[in-house]
Amino acid sequence: MSTPLTARRWSPYAAGAGIGVLSWITFWLMGEALGTSTSLAGAAGIVEAAVSPAHVRETAYLSALVVAKPPVDWQMALDLLLPVGAFLAWRLGGGESVPSMPEHWRRRFGPSRVRRDVAAFLGGALMVFGARLAGGCTSGHCISGGLQLAVSSFVFTAVLFVAGIVTTTALYRGLSNVEGRAAGER
Incomplete structure (x- = not known):
C-alpha cells in the first residue's frame, strides 16, 4: 500500500505546502527565515577561526557569523540533516538506484x-x-x-x-x- 511518504515521487504541491508550513514554524519558533547558505558561510567561518581567530574577529562579515552568534544553530542542523532526509525519502520511495x-x-x-x-x-x-x-x-x-x-x-x-x-x-x-x-x- 502506497502512502504519500512511500510514493516514488512526492506531489510537488504537497511538498511545497510542507515547506511553507515549515517556514511558518521557523518564523514563529526561531524568529528567523528558512535558509541554508548562512550556515554554510558560518561553517567556513568556524574553519577560518581555527586557523586565524584574529582575522575572524577583525572581519565584520565573519565576526557577525561566528563571534556575534553561535555558529552551530538550528540552520546548521538543517543543512546537516537535509541529506539524511533525502536519503530517507529515497529509501521510503523504494530506493531504486539512480544513474x-x-x-x-x-x-x-x-x-x-x-x-x-x-x-x-x-x-x-x-x-x-x-x-x-x-x-x-x-x-x-x-x-x-x-x-x-x-x-x-x-x-x-x-x-x-x-x-x-x-x-x-x-x-x-x-x-x-x-x-x-x-x-x-x-
Whole structure:
C-alpha cells in the first residue's frame, strides 16, 4: 500500500505546502527565515577561526557569523540533516538506484564521471558564492522572502528562473528531449 511518504515521487504541491508550513514554524519558533547558505558561510567561518581567530574577529562579515552568534544553530542542523532526509525519502520511495550519469549530460559532454563531478562541484561553489553575494540562497529568497512579499526576493526568483532557462538552453542546445524515462514521466 502506497502512502504519500512511500510514493516514488512526492506531489510537488504537497511538498511545497510542507515547506511553507515549515517556514511558518521557523518564523514563529526561531524568529528567523528558512535558509541554508548562512550556515554554510558560518561553517567556513568556524574553519577560518581555527586557523586565524584574529582575522575572524577583525572581519565584520565573519565576526557577525561566528563571534556575534553561535555558529552551530538550528540552520546548521538543517543543512546537516537535509541529506539524511533525502536519503530517507529515497529509501521510503523504494530506493531504486539512480544513474550516476544522466543521459542528457552524457549525450552533451561525454561519459567522464570526473568531468561531471568537477562541473557539479564548481557549479555548487558558484551558487553558494552568488547566494552570499545576494544576501540569501534560493530557499532564503524564493521561499522565505516570497512569504514576506519582499520585492527583492521576487526579483531574485525571476532572475533565477530566467538564468536557469538561459543556462540550460546554452548547455543542452541541439539535444532533443531525452529519450525514455524523462519524456515518459512528465
